[in-house]
Every structure is written in C-alpha cells, then in structure tokens.
Amino acid sequence: MLSALLFLFCVAVTHAGRSPNADYVDDLIRNNKFGRISDSVPGLAAKYRYPLEEHTVVTPDGYILQMHRIPYGRDNNNEPGDKPVVFVMHGLWGSSVDFILMGPGSGLEGYDVWMGNARGNYYSRRHEWLRPDALLNTSFWDFSFHEIGHIDLPSMIDYTLEYTGKQRLHYIGFSQGTTSFFVMGSLRPEYNDKIISMHALAPVAYMAHTPSLLFRALAPFVTQIADVANLLRIGEIFSHNAFYTWAGQTLCTDEAVFQPVCSNILFLLSGYSPDQLNTVTFSDNNYKYENCQGNLKIKLWSM
C-alpha cells in the first residue's frame, strides 16, 4: 500500500517536472524539420546531414566492434581537416546513438568525433567464433565492464589513434563509459599517456551508495539471480526486439498517459531526478528504443 502511494506520488511529481532544455528541443521537434521517424546512427546522420563513417575493430578475444565517426560538422565546422580527436563512450544499455539523438545544435563543434560501442550492444553484437544467439551457450555474454575497459577501450583507442595519425585524444565517457575508463586506466596504465583529457559524465566507480530502489532491493540476491540466469542460460536481457520498440514508441511519448510510468521506470533504475530528465526527447527520440540495447551479463550486478 505504502509503495503504491509512493509510486503515485512519484508519478504526479514527474508529471509536473520539465527539464531546463525542453523548450529548445521541443521547438526543434515541433518544427518537424528533420522528421520524427525512428532511425539508426547512419539514418540519423543522413537526416541531420552530418558526414558519418563506420569503422570495425576486432578485439584480441574475437569481438567485432563497430565505431561511428563524425569527422567534421555541418554548420560552422563543415570542412574536413586536422581537428582534435575526441572519443566518446556510451553507458550501460546504451550505444553511440545516444550522442546524436539530440540533433544539430548540441554537438562537439570543431572536433573529429569518434563514438565507441562496447561488446554486446546493438552495434557490436558480433564475434569471430561465438554466437550471441547460440542456444544453451552464453559464452558470448560472459563479460562485464571489466572486459570493456581492459580490452574494448584499448582496442578502439589504438585504432582511432592509428587511423587519425594522432598520438593522443580527448575522452568523454558517460556512466559505464567512465567505469570502463577507470578499469583501463588502472589495469593498463600505459594508456593514460594516450589521453589528453578525460571528461566523466555521471561517473560510476562504486555502487555502494546507489539511490536506485531496484538495485538496492536486488543487491542481497545477486548470487541467486546469477545462478538462476546461468541455469536458464540467459546472457542477454532487454534485447533489441519489436516489443520494446513498440512499447517505447507508444507508451513513452510526451502525449501518452503512460509517459510518467516510463519516467518512473527510469527513476527506479537510476535514481529520482526529474529535473535531469527531458521528457520531450525521452519520448520523441523513438530511435532510442531501437538502438538502445540492454545486453547485461548478470555479472554486472554482482560487483
């Protein structure tokens, strides 16, 4: 009963909240300048008229990772040329699409932008000999932020430096993209010399004090959850599928009565912060639900 009341309270408060940048993005979307249909990274880049390159990196342990590069911009910065390189890394349940959803006007003007994709996500769901969809074999999914930091980041950073002929680059990480950076920096300290600056957005080092109600409730049972998942051979959750795409596009749009439920699922996972949530982009960027993939090795929870 109490939790139901709390939930309704959260729903009501969320509904009243509006993020600081909402007007600007509202305008962009209502003008319908770029259309509202769902799309992938290449589709969005084409729609917004940005140059885009796709690069493939194979890690020493066989994962095939795809990176996206926007070598120059479209407005003031629309010429190819020698620009400082910035490497951007997404968070848990994310992909490179997270950084271009907002469209023109909110980018890294003047940089040669490289966006990584960690093993197992929508763009890096491939391996030289393991199959992500293998029945009764979850070897492909046997990884966590440890491998992402220890193997994926060094592989992608080396590729980026070699391709651009630079010695060092700027790094921007979001959430798990900072955790994996900390792993790289401590386990492979030689990579610190390849970083000019590191920018940590919503950095995650320890989870001991997480405000997330869901994770706090689950934390005492991680061993049991991992055992059951192993038994059932579950390696992937929230995979890219038609149901989530439909749910995201139907239930989470700004006009939908269910929108606060979507917001609150997010708050349950990541802590309550309505001022930080832009419900307009949250909903209108339907592409998010098509490109965001939750490939979560249960190991991630047992840290």
Ligand SMILES: *[C@@H]1O[C@H](CO)[C@@H](O)[C@H](O)[C@H]1NC(C)=O
């Ligand atoms: C899963 O498949 C891989 C590759 O074929 C193999 O090396 C591994 O031993 C298999 N794991 C299990 C638990 O059968």
